[in-house]
Structure formats: structure tokens, C-alpha cells
Amino acid sequence: MKANTPKNGAARRQFFLDSAKMVCGVGMLGLGLGLYAKQSKALPALALRPPGALPEEDFLGACIRCGMCVRDCPYNTLELAKPEQPVATGTPFFNSRNIPCEMCEDIPCIKACPTKALDHSLTDINKAKMGIAVLIDHETCLNFLGLRCDVCYRVCPVIDKAITLDLQPNTRTGRHALFLPTVHSEHCTGCGKCEKSCVLEEAAIRVLPPKLAQGSLGKHYRLGWDEQKKAGGSLIDESKMLDLPDRLPDGAVLPGHYDPASGHTESARGLPGSEAGVIPSFPPGLGGKP
Amino acid sequence: MSPTNKRIGADAVAEKGWLGAHKWLILRRISQFTILALFLAGPWFGQWIVKGNLAYSYTLDFLPLTDPYVALQSLATGHLPETLGLIGVAIVLVFYLLVGGRVYCSWVCPINIVTDAAGWLRDRLGIKGGAHLGRNTRYWILAMTFVGSALTGVVLWELINPVSMLHRGLIFGMGTAWMIVLAIFLFDLFVTSRGWCGRLCPVGAFYSLIGRWSPVRVSAPARAACNDCMDCFEVCPEPHVIRPALKGEAKGVGPVILAANCTNCGRCIDVCSKDVFTYTLRFNNSPTTVKQTTPDMTV
Numbered sequence: 001m002k003a004n005t006p007k008n009g010a011a012r013r014q015f016f017l018d019s020a021k022m023v024c025g026v027g028m029l030g031l032g033l034g035l036y037a038k039q040s041k042a043l044p045a046l047a048l049r050p051p052g053a054l055p056e057e058d059f060l061g062a063c064i065r066c067g068m069c070v071r072d073c074p075y076n077t078l079e080l081a082k083p084e085q086p087v088a089t090g091t092p093f094f095n096s097r098n099i100p101c102e103m104c105e106d107i108p109c110i111k112a113c114p115t116k117a118l119d120h121s122l123t124d125i126n127k128a129k130m131g132i133a134v135l136i137d138h139e140t141c142l143n144f145l146g147l148r149c150d151v152c153y154r155v156c157p158v159i160d161k162a163i164t165l166d167l168q169p170n171t172r173t174g175r176h177a178l179f180l181p182t183v184h185s186e187h188c189t190g191c192g193k194c195e196k197s198c199v200l201e202e203a204a205i206r207v208l209p210p211k212l213a214q215g216s217l218g219k220h221y222r223l224g225w226d227e228q229k230k231a232g233g234s235l236i237d238e239s240k241m242l243d244l245p246d247r248l249p250d251g252a253v254l255p256g257h258y259d260p261a262s263g264h265t266e267s268a269r270g271l272p273g274s275e276a277g278v279i280p281s282f283p284p285g286l287g288g289k290p
Numbered sequence: 291m292s293p294t295n296k297r298i299g300a301d302a303v304a305e306k307g308w309l310g311a312h313k314w315l316i317l318r319r320i321s322q323f324t325i326l327a328l329f330l331a332g333p334w335f336g337q338w339i340v341k342g343n344l345a346y347s348y349t350l351d352f353l354p355l356t357d358p359y360v361a362l363q364s365l366a367t368g369h370l371p372e373t374l375g376l377i378g379v380a381i382v383l384v385f386y387l388l389v390g391g392r393v394y395c396s397w398v399c400p401i402n403i404v405t406d407a408a409g410w411l412r413d414r415l416g417i418k419g420g421a422h423l424g425r426n427t428r429y430w431i432l433a434m435t436f437v438g439s440a441l442t443g444v445v446l447w448e449l450i451n452p453v454s455m456l457h458r459g460l461i462f463g464m465g466t467a468w469m470i471v472l473a474i475f476l477f478d479l480f481v482t483s484r485g486w487c488g489r490l491c492p493v494g495a496f497y498s499l500i501g502r503w504s505p506v507r508v509s510a511p512a513r514a515a516c517n518d519c520m521d522c523f524e525v526c527p528e529p530h531v532i533r534p535a536l537k538g539e540a541k542g543v544g545p546v547i548l549a550a551n552c553t554n555c556g557r558c559i560d561v562c563s564k565d566v567f568t569y570t571l572r573f574n575n576s577p578t579t580v581k582q583t584t585p586d587m588t589v
Contacts, residue, residue, distance in 0.1 A: 018424070026430040030438050037444040060444040061367025064360045064375075065454065066346035067462050071332070080458060082465025089449050090345075090458055114346045114356060114375030115364065 040088035045208055047086070047093040048190060050078055051101065051128035052110045052119040063117035065090030069109035075102045078109065096192020096207050101130060103157050103191050126158060131190030132213040133163070133183045133205055141204040143179050146170050152194035152205050153181050161187035163194065181205065185214060298413065298524045299561035306563070314556030321397045329461050344398070344457045345448070346378060354378035359496040360448060366439040383500065389554070391501025395487060395494050396527075396555035400460070401453045404471055405487045408478035409527065420482045425530065425551070428495035435492050452486075453493050484527050488551075498550040507572045508554060509546040510536045515564040522558035522567070532558065536566070544575030 043049075043056050050069050053059050069092050070078040077099045081087035092109075094101065103125045110118040122128060133152075135141060142149035143165070156163045163181050170176040181194075183205075192207040227235055246259055258265045302311035309316075329347070331337040340349045346356045356378030361371055371379065386394060395402055438446040448454060452470045459467035474486050487494055510516070513536050522536070523529045531549035538544070559567040 022424070022427065022430045026427070026434045029431065030434040033434075033446055033449065034438055034442050036449055037438070037442040037446055040444060040449060057443055058369070061364060061439070062369035064345045064357070064364055064371070064445060065448050065458065066342045067458065068342050068346060068348065070462065071341045080462045082459075082463060082467065083455060083470065084466040088444070090454060112341075112348075113372065114348075114354065114378065115371045116369060120372060 052122035068112035072108040072112035100192035100196040128189040131207040137204040155197045301563035363439040390504040391497035392553035396553035423489040432492035432495040502550045509570040521561040544577040546575040
């Protein structure tokens with residue numbers, strides 16, 4: 001064992017000082033890098049990841065920035081983020097207004113990925129979730145204005161499933177229909193062909209990350225009609241159900257209103273099936289009991 | 291620079307001719323540019339020999355190569371590569387375990403060309419001194435990148451790694467990555483001599499560790515012929531690795547440069563007019579006296 005000579009003490013002191021210097025200096029660098037890393041997780045809304053990409057937090061750990069997905073994309077859809085772009089440097093992304101995903105059936109980008117950043121278990125491109133299209137502007141969309149543009153609907157690779165045209169009366173003309181493009185999230189892959197082909201100066205339909213595009217019900221919410229269907233009947237004992245009479249101000253009339261106390265339905269004035277006394281539909285939960 | 295103010299390697303040029311005094315440098319540049327050309331043949335000329343970049347590449351749809359440092363950071367975040375990626379890691383590890391880890395730095399890395407240029411210009415302009423940075427700073431940064439990757443869940447060093455930025459930039463589009471490269475050049479030129487590769491870069495630190503026990507080494511078997519011209523020390527990017535081998539005869543240290551920081555660049559072989567140095571295997575290390583010691587790795 002070495003004697004605790006002054007020379008040893010000085011050397012030990014120097015060692016601790018040097019170590020402290022390194023820990024502090026490199027720690028500062030690490031802190032800066034760490035904060036930058038946190039920032040880089042905020043993927044901008046219009047940057048989409050390739051099909052099968054893990055959720056962003058996992059993706060930035062799994063992706064090694066090799067660009068193999070970029071190389072094997074036959075449509076040059078993907079690019080690697082440059083340092084000045086607001087996407088984590090070197091990671092693959094695409095902007096569907098520039099070049100959308102063409103949804104290759106063999107998904108070459110996933111096959112090329114040497115890591116699990118792109119989920120290799122995704123083999124059906126129709127199950128991809130790169131984002132969800134949202135008809136974001138109801139004021140400029142030509143179909144909302146009453147025209148028959150329909151381009152987003154026509155180009156959709158999952159036509160009539162991911163985008164349907166829903167008919168609404170055109171109250172402006174009073175005699176035409178509005179054909180409203182309506183996205184159905186369970187079928188939309190987020191390929192972005194609709195956004196790419198929107199004829200407007202700025203697209204009225206855009207692909208957004210699911211997190212931005214979708215609401216989410218409270219976890220405890222149950223939809224009565226779904227539960228009823230699942231159970232094959234009403235979940236409550238309907239014979240014990242109490243339906244209170246509706247109270248309206250004296251002399252007030254609600255067109256089309258069904259009053260359970262009297263079993264009477266008010267005239268609905270011109271709406272289909274609105275003859276007085278006839279119940280147009282049963283209120284939910286009442287089954288066939290008038 | 292030598293006291294006579296002669297250019298580094300002037301004696302060697304006089305003795306062996308310009309080509310003889312630049313042999314390994316030329317071979318190294320050929321290696322660096324050939325590798326770059328293989329990567330660029332695809333995107334520039336449509337000849338797809340190699341796809342990808344230094345992080346992962348796939349050659350002729352047959353040979354996967356993965357950067358083990360990037361893969362290890364990814365592992366620190368809790369993600370394992372796919373099979374091909376893992377095979378690539380194994381191939382690269384075995385290769386550098388054999389030929390010397392920092393062969394990556396001097397024979398492959400594109401930033402080496404930049405820092406070599408800065409070192410050359412620094413010598414030409416006679417710039418001396420600068421900020422002091424310990425040569426083991428890189429190991430601390432290396433450790434930080436692993437800890438940081440684990441904490442943030444992001445492959446941390448790849449956010450700013452100038453090596454991959456330059457290489458990726460050339461192949462996939464540069465953007466402002468050239469600014470980072472320029473910053474490295476100016477840092478090495480004005481702030482600290484051999485500052486990036488020799489003191490800061492955790493990639494080099496990682497490959498130093500890989501090559502810690504690699505058999506292929508530079509050695510000074512003819513060290514008795516050394517005339518103390520100091521050219522090898524001047525030209526070496528990691529001059530601290532030379533002394534134990536070159537001047538170790540009295541202490542019974544063998545002539546093989548065993549320090550992990552040696553990049554096997556062979557510049558010392560080039561600039562020595564007395565042909566003191568050569569490439570050899572680490573086993574050819576019998577000192578003229580008996581005792582053998584292992585030199586410190588990080589000094």
C-alpha cells in the first residue's frame with residue numbers, strides 16, 4: 001500500500017479536478033443534446049413517417065438513419081431530414097402535398113429497413129397508419145361549395161371506404177345536393193394522395209398524425225346502441241323503465257315531437273313521414289313499445 | 291516543425307522521392323474516395339453497388355454492414371436491429387477487431403479528409419497553440435452519448451454527428467450540413483490542433499476501444515536508426531502513441547505501437563527518411579530487453 005505522501009495527495013487532487021472538469025463540460029454538452037433530442041421528438045404535423053413506422057418516441061431510438069427506405073422507395077417519396085429541417089436529423093419522412101405514398105403492395109421501404117423502426121410485421125399496406133386525412137377547410141372545399149370536384153374521393157386508393165361522398169341538401173340553392181367528402185379513419189392509411197391532388201391553391205384536405213386528427217372517447221364510455229347490439233337486446237329491464245312526460249310551456253308545440261305520456265306525435269310540418277299521430281321512429285331504449 | 295524549419299517529411303522526400311514519402315497517404319485517400327465513390331455511384335450515376343450510408347449499407351444485395359456505434363446507441367434506447375442489421379454489426383466488428391479500430395478513422399471516415407486538410411493548413415500557416423482539450427475528452431463524450439441515448443430514447447449522437455452528416459449529406463442531400471463540416475475545419479485550424487478527431491469525436495473513441503487488441507499495428511522495428519528529426523511526431527494525428535514504441539528500448543518496451551488511439555494511417559512510415567516504421571502484427575513485439583509493459587490507452 002502506498003504511503004499518503006504529499007505527492008500522492010496532489011495527484012489525487014488533480015485526478016478529481018480533471019474528472020470534475022470532464023463531467024461538467026461533457027455534462028453541459030449532454031444537457032444541450034438531451035434538450036435538443038426532446039425537441040426533435042416534436043414531429044411537425046405535415047411531416048409523415050413511412051408506412052409501419054413506430055410511434056415517434058420509439059422511432060427515434062430504433063431508426064439508425066441509414067436511408068435504405070429512401071433508396072428502395074420506387075417513387076422517391078421519402079427523404080432524409082437535413083439538419084435545418086424541423087424533423088430529427090437524418091430520419092426519413094415525406095410531405096404528402098409534394099409526393100404522396102403510392103402504397104406499394106410489397107412495401108419495399110419496410111423490407112429495406114435493417115432495424116425495427118419500420119414494423120416488419122406490417123405486410124398489408126391497407127393496414128398502414130401513416131396519418132389520417134382530414135377535410136380541414138369546409139369553407140374552400142369545392143364540394144362544400146356545391147360543386148362536383150370529387151378529386152380527393154376519386155384518387156383515394158381505398159375509394160368508398162376511406163373517403164365516401166355523403167349527401168346533404170344544398171340549402172343555398174334549395175334544390176341541389178352537397179356531396180361532402182367524408183373520411184373514415186378505420187380505412188384511411190394516410191397515404192396523402194387526396195392531399196396531393198386537392199385542386200385548391202392550399203389543400204383543403206390534409207393528412208395529419210392520428211394524434212392531431214382524432215378525438216378520443218373517455219375510456220369508460222360505452223355506446224348504448226353498440227352494447228345493445230352486442231347483448232342482442234336491451235341491457236335494462238324495459239318493463240320497469242319509467243318515462244317521464246315532457247314538460248313544455250303552456251301552448252307551446254314542438255314539431256315532430258313524440259310525447260310518451262300521451263303517445264302522441266306532433267306534426268312535423270313537411271318532413272317525410274310526418275303525418276300527425278304517427279310515430280316516425282321509436283326513441284332509443286323503448287324497443288317496440290309505444 | 292523541425293528546428294531547421296524544414297517542411298515535415300522533406301528529408302523523406304529527398305531520400306525516397308515524393309511518391310515514396312506519400313505512399314500510404316495516397317493509398318489512404320484512394321481508399322476514402324473509393325468508398326465514397328461506391329456510395330455515390332448509385333445516386334449520381336444510377337450504378338447501384340452500395341445502398342445506404344455509413345450507418346448501414348447493403349452492398350450488391352448481399353453484404354450488410356452496420357455501424358456498431360450507432361447500433362449500440364439504438365440498443366441503449368431499447369431497440370434491437372433486424373437480422374440483416376445484426377449480421378452487419380458482426381461483420382464490421384470482426385473486421386475492425388482484426389485490422390485496428392481506428393482504421394475506420396483514417397481509411398474510411400470522410401471527416402478525416404477535412405481534419406487532415408485543416409492540420410496541413412495549420413502547419414503551413416504556422417499556427418501554434420490554442421485551447422487545451424484533454425485527449426480523453428472523447429471517452430467522456432462517448433459515455434455521455436450512451437447514457438443520453440438511454441435517458442432520451444433517441445439515438446443521441448446521430449442528431450449532430452458530423453461524420454454521418456457529411457456522408458449522408460453527400461449521398462442524400464447536404465442541406466446546411468456543410469456548415470457543421472466547415473465548423474470542424476475551422477475548429478481544427480484555429481482552436482485546437484487535431485481537435486476533432488484527436489480529442490472530441492466519440493466515433494473515433496468507440497473505434498479506439500474496438501481496436502484495443504487488434505493484431506495489425508504500426509511498429510518501429512528499426513528504431514535504432516532514428517535520428518530524432520521529429521517528423522513522425524509532427525505528422526502524427528495522435529503523437530502520444532509513438533513515444534512508448536519509438537523511445538522505449540531503454541525501458542524494455544517493444545517496438546510495436548500498441549496504443550488504441552493509433553489510427554494505422556501510416557503517415558509516420560511515409561515521412562521517416564530512415565524507414566524506421568512499418569506495418570506489422572502486434573505479436574512481432576520482442577523488445578531487445580526482456581520486460582514488456584502495456585502502454586496506457588487514453589493518455
